[in-house]
Amino acid sequence: xxxxxxxxxxxxxxxxxxxxxxxxxxxxxxxxxxxxxxxxxxxxxxxxxxxxxxxxxxxxxxxxxxxxxxxxxxxxxxxxxxxxxxxxxxxxxxxxxxxxxxxxxxxxxxxxxxxxxxxxxxxxxxxxxxxxxxxxxxxxxxxxxxxxxxxxxxxxxxxxxxxxxxxxxxxxxxxxxxxxxxxxxxxxxxxxx
Amino acid sequence: xxxxxxxxxxxxxxxxxxxxxxxxxxxxxxxxxxxxxxxxxxxxxxxxxxxxxxxxxxxxxxxxxxxxxxxxxxxxxxxxxxxxxxxxxxxxxxxxxxxxxxxxxxxxxxxxxxxxxxxxxxxxxxxxxxxxxxxxxxxxxxxxxxxxxxxxxxxxxxxxxxxxxxxxxxxxxxxxxxxxxxxxx
Numbered sequence: 001x002x003x004x005x006x007x008x009x010x011x012x013x014x015x016x017x018x019x020x021x022x023x024x025x026x027x028x029x030x031x032x033x034x035x036x037x038x039x040x041x042x043x044x045x046x047x048x049x050x051x052x053x054x055x056x057x058x059x060x061x062x063x064x065x066x067x068x069x070x071x072x073x074x075x076x077x078x079x080x081x082x083x084x085x086x087x088x089x090x091x092x093x094x095x096x097x098x099x100x101x102x103x104x105x106x107x108x109x110x111x112x113x114x115x116x117x118x119x120x121x122x123x124x125x126x127x128x129x130x131x132x133x134x135x136x137x138x139x140x141x142x143x144x145x146x147x148x149x150x151x152x153x154x155x156x157x158x159x160x161x162x163x164x165x166x167x168x169x170x171x172x173x174x175x176x177x178x179x180x181x182x183x184x185x186x187x188x189x190x191x192x193x
Numbered sequence: 194x195x196x197x198x199x200x201x202x203x204x205x206x207x208x209x210x211x212x213x214x215x216x217x218x219x220x221x222x223x224x225x226x227x228x229x230x231x232x233x234x235x236x237x238x239x240x241x242x243x244x245x246x247x248x249x250x251x252x253x254x255x256x257x258x259x260x261x262x263x264x265x266x267x268x269x270x271x272x273x274x275x276x277x278x279x280x281x282x283x284x285x286x287x288x289x290x291x292x293x294x295x296x297x298x299x300x301x302x303x304x305x306x307x308x309x310x311x312x313x314x315x316x317x318x319x320x321x322x323x324x325x326x327x328x329x330x331x332x333x334x335x336x337x338x339x340x341x342x343x344x345x346x347x348x349x350x351x352x353x354x355x356x357x358x359x360x361x362x363x364x365x366x367x368x369x370x371x372x373x374x375x376x377x378x
Contacts, residue, residue, distance in 0.1 A: 036217065037217055038217050039217060039218060039219040040219050041219045041220070041221035044221065044224065047224070047225075048224055048225035048226065048227060049224065049225070049226045049227070050227050050228070051226070051227065051228035052228060052229065053228070053229050053230070053231060054228040054229065054230055055230045055231060055233065055276070057231070057233065062233060062235055063233050063235070063274055063276055063340075068228075071226075073224065075221060078219075080219075091226075094226055094227070094228055096230070100336075100337055101337065103337050103338050103339045103340065104340070104341070105274075105340040105341065106274075106276075106338050106339070106340055110228060112226075156224075158226065167340075168274055168276065168338075168340050169230040169276060170230065170276055170277070170337075170338045171230050171231060171232040171233070171276035171277035171338060171376075172229070172230060172277070173227065173228075173229050174227060174228045174229065174230065175225060175226070175227050176225075176226045176227075177222065177223035177224065177225060177226065178222055178223060178224045178226055179220060179221070179222035179223045179224070180220070180221045180222055181218055181219070181220045181221075182218065182219045182220075182221075183217070183218025183219060184218070
């Protein structure tokens with residue numbers, strides 16, 4: 001064992017001697033990485049918006065739309081990690097899905113105004129315009145462009161509820177859907193352009 | 194030179210961040226927005242005065258028998274509505290001499306029957322005849338919600354006990370008509 005260790009020590013010594021014999025040299029090694037653009041919408045503060053009973057039960061406006069307060073849903077921690085983004089809001093009026101013929105003087109649709117706050121300076125704003133029979137319930141709008149990356153709690157607000165011609169509402173369950181999209185304000189050019 | 198090339202590569206990666214983001218749009222929803230409208234019915238309001246069918250003098254003054262030309266303007270229940278399937282029911286009680294309710298003398302009657310009708314709500318009017326053993330058309334059903342006017346009228350007056358009976362004198366013969374709207378299951 002002793003003779004083997006001696007041989008190894010000599011070898012290391014010879015190697016170090018060779019290094020000292022060269023001139024000094026420096027090299028730069030780049031380190032690169034990328035971060036993809038990401039937009040995320042936080043989990044909604046409630047899974048749906050239930051406006052409850054919408055008709056007046058007594059008095060002069062019995063059977064017509066009650067004065068409904070503003071309803072909101074929060075999407076906490078929504079963000080985009082790059083600038084040039086916008087929020088798009090698509091909503092459909094609340095419609096009662098009965099397929100029977102609509103009686104004269106009555107309606108089966110409740111329209112509303114909706115917006116999404118706290119993204120760009122100009123928020124998206126929609127007002128649905130379904131007719132009394134519930135046709136053409138959808139509306140869509142995009143807000144302004146947010147120039148920088150942003151992290152915020154988005155608030156979707158519903159207000160200004162109305163019924164075509166302020167008609168009396170047919171009894172039943174009314175339902176609409178709302179979709180919020182957060183992404184780049186400019187559409188990508190087609191490949192090859 | 195090598196380090197410069199790396200630097201360019203990093204710059205391209207940063208610049209393409211926006212391009213990547215275009216395929217990374219976040220969508221939330223669709224969320225349901227819901228509400229309900231309960232089943233409601235209201236019979237509306239009467240079109241005029243105090244809601245009394247003023248029939249006038251009931252008898253032919255020369256014979257003492259019931260006049261055969263009695264009539265009264267119809268009443269209109271304005272703004273009646275139900276938000277769902279509904280039934281309309283009409284009921285009536287005959288005109289009875291208020292000061293002489295007891296059994297009248299032979300050859301006389303103190304009661305006048307009539308037919309009450311409610312039209313405008315259902316395809317077939319609701320009809321009720323006082324003194325009739327049955328009134329199968331007194332209840333009518335409408336399959337959908339409705340808003341409109343209900344016209345209530347009375348007619349077809351007859352003397353209880355027969356047309357040959359004369360009516361006892363009384364300053365007030367009084368009956369009633371009741372129209373009921375109700376949500377139907």
